[in-house]
Amino acid sequence: xxxxxxxxAVNTALDAAMAADERVICLGEDVGGFGGVFRxxxxxxxxxxxxxxxxxxxxEQGIAGFAIGLAAQGKVPVAEIQFADYIFPAFDQIxxxxxxxxxxxxxxxxxxxxxxxxxxxxxxAGGLYHSQSPEAYFCHTPGLKVVVPSGxxxxxxxxxxxxxxxxxxxxxxxxxxxxxxxxEVPDEEYTLxxxxxELVREGEDITLLGWGAQMEYLLKAADLAAAEEGIACEVIxxxxxxxxxxxxxxxxxxxxxxxxxxxxxxxxxxxAGEISASxxxxxxxxxxAPIARVTGLDTPFPLANEKEYxxxxxxxxxxxxxxxxx
Amino acid sequence: xxxxxxxxxxxxxxxxxxxxxxxxxxxRADGSLYEGAEEPELxxxxxxxxxxxxxxxxxxxxxxTSAQRQGRLSFYLTCAGEEAAVxxxxxxxxxxxMIMGQYREQAALRFRGFSARQFMTQLLSTRNDLGKGxxxxxxxxxxxxxxxxxxxxxxxxxxxxxGYAYGQRLDAGKAGGGxxxxxxxxxxxxxxxxxxxxxxxxxxxxxxxPVVFFCRNNGYAISTPTAEQYAGDGIASRGxxxxxxTIRVDGNDLLAVYAASVAARxxxxxxxxxxxxxxxxxxxxxxxxxxxxxxxRSREEEDRxxxxxxxxxxxxxxxxxxxxxxGEEKAALExxxxxVLSELKAEEKEPKPPLAAxxxxxxxxxxxxxxxxxxxxxxxxxxxxEHYPAGKGV
Ligand SMILES: Cc1ncc(C[n+]2csc(CCOP(=O)(O)OP(=O)(O)O)c2C)c(N)n1
Numbered sequence: 001x002x003x004x005x006x007x008x009a010v011n012t013a014l015d016a017a018m019a020a021d022e023r024v025i026c027l028g029e030d031v032g033g034f035g036g037v038f039r040x041x042x043x044x045x046x047x048x049x050x051x052x053x054x055x056x057x058x059x060e061q062g063i064a065g066f067a068i069g070l071a072a073q074g075k076v077p078v079a080e081i082q083f084a085d086y087i088f089p090a091f092d093q094i095x096x097x098x099x100x101x102x103x104x105x106x107x108x109x110x111x112x113x114x115x116x117x118x119x120x121x122x123x124x125a126g127g128l129y130h131s132q133s134p135e136a137y138f139c140h141t142p143g144l145k146v147v148v149p150s151g152x153x154x155x156x157x158x159x160x161x162x163x164x165x166x167x168x169x170x171x172x173x174x175x176x177x178x179x180x181x182x183x184e185v186p187d188e189e190y191t192l193x194x195x196x197x198e199l200v201r202e203g204e205d206i207t208l209l210g211w212g213a214q215m216e217y218l219l220k221a222a223d224l225a226a227a228e229e230g231i232a233c234e235v236i237x238x239x240x241x242x243x244x245x246x247x248x249x250x251x252x253x254x255x256x257x258x259x260x261x262x263x264x265x266x267x268x269x270x271x272a273g274e275i276s277a278s279x280x281x282x283x284x285x286x287x288x289a290p291i292a293r294v295t296g297l298d299t300p301f302p303l304a305n306e307k308e309y310x311x312x313x314x315x316x317x318x319x320x321x322x323x324x325x326x
Numbered sequence: 327x328x329x330x331x332x333x334x335x336x337x338x339x340x341x342x343x344x345x346x347x348x349x350x351x352x353x354r355a356d357g358s359l360y361e362g363a364e365e366p367e368l369x370x371x372x373x374x375x376x377x378x379x380x381x382x383x384x385x386x387x388x389x390x391t392s393a394q395r396q397g398r399l400s401f402y403l404t405c406a407g408e409e410a411a412v413x414x415x416x417x418x419x420x421x422x423x424m425i426m427g428q429y430r431e432q433a434a435l436r437f438r439g440f441s442a443r444q445f446m447t448q449l450l451s452t453r454n455d456l457g458k459g460x461x462x463x464x465x466x467x468x469x470x471x472x473x474x475x476x477x478x479x480x481x482x483x484x485x486x487x488x489g490y491a492y493g494q495r496l497d498a499g500k501a502g503g504g505x506x507x508x509x510x511x512x513x514x515x516x517x518x519x520x521x522x523x524x525x526x527x528x529x530x531x532x533x534x535x536p537v538v539f540f541c542r543n544n545g546y547a548i549s550t551p552t553a554e555q556y557a558g559d560g561i562a563s564r565g566x567x568x569x570x571x572t573i574r575v576d577g578n579d580l581l582a583v584y585a586a587s588v589a590a591r592x593x594x595x596x597x598x599x600x601x602x603x604x605x606x607x608x609x610x611x612x613x614x615x616x617x618x619x620x621x622x623r624s625r626e627e628e629d630r631x632x633x634x635x636x637x638x639x640x641x642x643x644x645x646x647x648x649x650x651x652x653g654e655e656k657a658a659l660e661x662x663x664x665x666v667l668s669e670l671k672a673e674e675k676e677p678k679p680p681l682a683a684x685x686x687x688x689x690x691x692x693x694x695x696x697x698x699x700x701x702x703x704x705x706x707x708x709x710x711x712e713h714y715p716a717g718k719g720v
Contacts, residue, residue: 105459
């Protein structure tokens with residue numbers, strides 16, 4: 001075990017993957033000698049050479065397309081998109097190409113080795129274009145897996161699993177927590193299974209569900225709810241959004257009778273909507289209150305009023321109380 | 327910083343037409359060689375194989391276009407007029423080289439051994455289709471022949487080809503010396519306006535990928551003529567801008583296409599660099615069976631190009647060398663017509679892929695939600711069999 005932050009956990013996972021399998025290749029804008037603008041790929045070029053860890057020209061659609069070609073050829077590319085806000089030039093390559101590669105070729109070709117990493121989320125004074133949470137766009141795409149770690153231990157285990165998974169995986173890293181989230185991480189290589197949610201805290205009164213940077217706020221809100229009103233929250237980290245662990249969530253909701261889902265992304269068309277619909281289908285008679293959503297507003301991400309905009313523990317706490325008092 | 331260092335001391339602009347790119351021409355329309363032209367080394371066997379590929383492709387295209395009109399398939403798209411560009415280029419490559427095409431390159435598949443029957447399985451989306459009946463007609467692909475399955479979104483294969491070739495280069499690095507394999511990437515003059523084109527070309531050049539980008543400049547993107555597609559000196563001028571070795575050839579001249587392709591492949595594998603070939607040709611047919619060109623171009627224009635038919639030109643060259651005879655021509659045409667029609671007929675009897683295959687290959691294995699969904703769908707189809715074609719089998 002070693003104490004490290006989320007960024008170091010990502011770096012450690014990449015390092016171990018490159019050491020274990022020479023097909024693993026890291027590419028993206030500034031990821032070479034510089035190690036990436038957040039330093040997620042620090043020292044990888046030094047250790048594994050310029051051929052396996054390199055800068056690309058500044059073209060997200062090119063990075064995604066290039067990585068798809070590499071994966072189709074049998075390599076295991078881990079492509080970095082510098083900010084999730086800049087993944088949209090690559091949208092076509094991800095949605096029309098990577099996601100459909102195996103299907104459209106009748107399983108003759110695939111991009112099994114492909115992982116695309118991107119820092120996402122707000123809370124860093126990034127405004128419109130350094131704060132977005134675009135996960136829902138990709139959750140609407142059959143063929144992709146979408147994974148979001150909430151801390152260092154999850155980051156290392158999930159990224160290792162994503163790199164080894166025989167499907168294209170989008171890996172969204174909560175950049176607000178890159179240095180802020182620090183925790184114990186096992187030294188050896190390990191994986192956390194994709195598609196499995198993590199039960200973070202048990203409770204009887206309400207289920208709180210989130211992923212990535214929201215987990216910190218959900219836990220703080222759970223503490224406050226317990227302290228102020230003696231409410232026992234069950235807290236679940238979804239970890240993989242596509243395909244998501246409906247059974248785990250449904251089992252919890254059948255027990256608590258209440259569900260609150262939090263995400264930073266705008267409300268309309270957000271992933272909480274999909275989860276609500278599914279849970280309402282599977283747990284209708286167990287629900288004692290409407291499923292609560294605590295989300296961003298349906299606006300671009302703001303700069304000046306970021307604190308007010310963020311889905312924090314205070315908004316979650318309010319929603320918990322509203323659900324309990326319904 | 328990487329740019330040329332020559333300076334001037336007054337504003338001096340360079341126009342788009344100041345660096346004209348010449349066109350390699352070896353074979354005249356009458357089958358003779360241009361004066362001073364260097365004939366590429368091409369054995370009789372290979373020449374005949376290329377020619378057979380070209381006439382098979384022409385016949386396949388004619389027959390399938392009429393089969394589409396008869397309602398036997400939903401869609402078709404011909405290579406007509408560009409057979410020399412495609413067959414002449416693929417012939418210069420190794421069977422182990424990956425081909426990533428656009429959709430008008432059936433001649434390349436045929437050259438590598440794709441059978442008439444295999445074409446039919448895809449065109450009719452039967453259960454024998456390697457692509458499992460999932461894509462519209464002409465989206466062929468075969469791993470065995472190193473032909474990447476075609477994808478409809480234009481130009482997406484261009485950055486992918488760069489990445490694929492980079493992977494080939496890494497494999498070669500281990501063996502030492504040049505790359506043993508490279509990638510051949512086809513695309514049209516219209517596709518070259520997509521962002522992916524620029525992204526892919528630039529990445530291939532910067533990252534030194536052994537890939538040959540082969541532009542089929544056939545004058546049109548559906549109805550849009552090249553004059554409304556770009557303002558520069560064709561597509562070739564861009565290769566120069568990206569810093570890659572570039573050549574323009576007469577795409578209806580088999581010998582010019584072949585000579586350029588042999589040299590391009592050598593550059594790609596020996597010095598790990600991309601090469602751009604622009605083949606000037608003409609799409610003799612409609613864009614596809616859904617298109618009618620009479621609305622945007624003249625009969626006279628088409629006739630002018632028909633006189634420069636690449637197949638006729640190569641045939642005259644073969645005749646002149648006594649490598650091919652009228653008798654062989656007649657026999658080959660007859661046998662290909664018979665083959666295409668009988669294989670079409672035979673494959674028409676084959677069933678569609680099973681309903682369950684709908685959720686296969688979305689992921690390596692279907693996750694829970696896909697299993698649930700296919701179960702619900704199968705149950706629905708079973709209960710309402712009379713409303714669905716698949717119901718007949720249940
Ligand atoms: C991204 C995208 N935009 C539009 C289309 C529709 N489309 C299909 S073929 C075509 C024209 C392509 O022209 P060109 O690249 O010159 O190739 P050609 O058909 O002439 O061989 C268009 C616009 C498409 N398939 N993909």
